[in-house]
Amino acid sequence: MAAPEKTTQEAIVAAGRELVERRGMSGLTMQAVAERVGVRAPSLYKRVRNRGELVDLVVETTVEDLARELRHATEGILDPREQLKSAANALRSFAHGRPKSYELIFGLAREASGLTRTARGRAVAPVLSACSALVGHEQALDAARLVTAWANGFITMELAESFQMGGNVDRSWAWGLERIVRAL
Amino acid sequence: MAAPEKTTQEAIVAAGRELVERRGMSGLTMQAVAERVGVRAPSLYKRVRNRGELVDLVVETTVEDLARELRHATEGILDPREQLKSAANALRSFAHGRPKSYELIFGLAREASGLTRTARGRAVAPVLSACSALVGHEQALDAARLVTAWANGFITMELAESFQMGGNVDRSWAWGLERIVRAL
DNA sequence: ACCTGAACACCGTTCAAGT
């Protein structure tokens, strides 16, 4: 007799996403996920190969969310400089709203899977196209790296509380963003 | 009768630093450290409060190393733009040479202790003074944040293999650095 | 075919007992 299916991979990934944001990366344990989906920990291994694969699935779905928000932020804007600013601001909003997820996606504590990397590529596509319009396709890649490195670096330092000399962080963000897009 | 002291906090921290660089953050276990210093794991708790304090000590000594290298990279250079370039290049060299340590210092997987933060502040002091010379003390903080965010972001993405669109990463670094210092 | 308890190999940490 078949035992009834008590959960799905989708539910497991959703539970994983919640746990990451609520309790951080170390809160994403197989036991905690199992409890949330109403099953014992060993049963999770029927849906995911191991914890690493679960983490990958969490990352991929989260990167898809981010990619959607970045697309949304740039569509309908004509000036490529304004596209870049809007994308950067959307990235920062995402990070403020879901800091643990941001850390999971862009932090380097984890070696990224192939799927994660293609998803990340899709997320930055709007940035690349804006840069291409600004500096030409020859230097588009260099320019996109300048923008993404700065934005990601700024946000990472902000989340890590690395800005410890006071001052107005929002002002530093706007000041930097203005100079970055003008430098292109 | 007193049992002979078989190790010191210094040796424990040194073992921790080696383990981080060789096996990554998850390789820094109390058991592995204990084995390296010739003692059983419980004995470590005579020298450090817990694993968290050991991590803090590892980070602080490593940040001191970095601060020294950044000071070295800027001294003797007069042009503040060249100071910034030299400091940025030294930061990147450090990251390439000791990637796991770089991740440990600047990653956000860990909440930074007070000591770590003052050490980080000391490390970026040369950058702040160069920026002050370039844009005046009014905007020095904003400028320093622009430079450090970009450099840290670039290096972080490089180490995480986030630059996946090919191209020449060294060229992108030089291209970005040139524009960053010119934007100030 | 899925679910489960029991078990294993790891962690960090505590503590009583040795010297």
Add this chain to the structure above:
DNA sequence: ACCTGAACACCGTTCAAGT
């Protein structure tokens, strides 16, 4: 005063036994 084995509460993961 330091060192240690034993123990505890956690991890992730495997597997035989249930349904």
